[in-house]
Amino acid sequence: MSDDRTKIVLSEDQIPTRWYNLAPDLPTPPPPPLNPATEQPAQPADLAAIFPPALIEQEMTMERWVPIPEAVREIYKLWRPSPLYRARRLEQAVGTRARIYFKYEGASPVGSHKTNSAVAQAYYNKQAGIERLTTETGAGQWGAALSFACSVFGLACDVFQVRTSYETKPYRHIQMETFGAQVTPSPSERTEAGRSLRERFPDTTGSLGMAISEAIEEAAKDPHANYSLGSVLNHVALHQTVIGQEALAQLEAAGERLPDRLFACAGGGSNLAGIAFPFIHENLEGRGQVHVTACEPAAAPSLTQGEYRYDFGDTAGLTPLLKMYTLGADFVPDPVHAGGLRFHGMAPLVSAAYDQGLLDAVAIRQRAAFAAGITFARAEGIIPASESNHAIAGALDYLATAEDDGDGQVVLIGVSGNGQLDLPAYADYLSGDMLDA
């Protein structure tokens, strides 16, 4: 039985010392990325123009555990270990007898889990002698995380932000600029990809796929610049596994057993991988039966509606071909607020886990997501990120139909970020006019 703590905190020396890689534990090995020109498995050399050697190695490694450099753990200490909460007031608010916990990544420097990978990526690029990182960002959380990480390691940061987010969420680019980054609304006139996309889609509000194309092009043409991706790739999923490892230790510290259910939102899949893969590892080792549910937006339902096939990660077709659940690299979702979930594909490792029955998925409409987020905020005092609301809605939907009011069940929710800079989205919901996409 669990003890009666509300906030379960670990000490700094309990920050994980290694990342967990699901790839070697998958029952069927994950299909490799392909070089689009040859359609053969991509070689390290194919990626060397835009990634440093250490990240390419992590992208391909079949080692189960990858050591976290001390310099990265030092920076993690600014906000890690992140707290795990027992959500008693939420339990009361929704009238469940389940024990609900949430792992909260919103206390990081920029308010989301993205810093876990940003710091690692900036570190390895600095080690490789790189001077500038280019990237894309949707709502701006990844761009902000990388801007912070670049400022830590003395790198320049060049961010292409999806135009609709740049215009409707100005505080994010101010946040990035505060950390010293240059922010360009995408598609832009700065790159060939941007110019041709603007010609093909003159009224476009932009998409992550378009911004990725611009950022890759910009990195590929400068030998001192590399590109950095905030989700999807194996090394990003790897870095995020500090979340789940800590949550495991925290549940144990609270005298709690493994959860019956785990809910996390899924855009590119990194926070889901981060919190869930260490629990899936417990399942595969025969120590648990944690049912993992990916909560994706109905506006970009790659797992529940997409096809499992090779596709590009970006619109212009500059990335390697990735085997993933995809809606097609040309897919432009409705402009829902959860910018971080507006991606056409899904991390290859999450896709493989889904294909092999290690997790399931639900699609959630944004009004339902915000209704759940507001219930959560009023009970727990934390306004969640728009994206995180999908995980909360997934959990509350499940509990609403659970037998015996969920008695005896343990539910873990990944709250990937806070919504302090998402308040215009809440205003839209509260006005009653929110698009029900």
Ligand SMILES: *Cc1c(COP(=O)(O)O)cnc(C)c1O
């Ligand atoms: C970016 C983001 C997401 C979605 O990205 P994943 O790679 O799927 O995790 C979810 N939540 C927050 C707070 C984000 O910033």
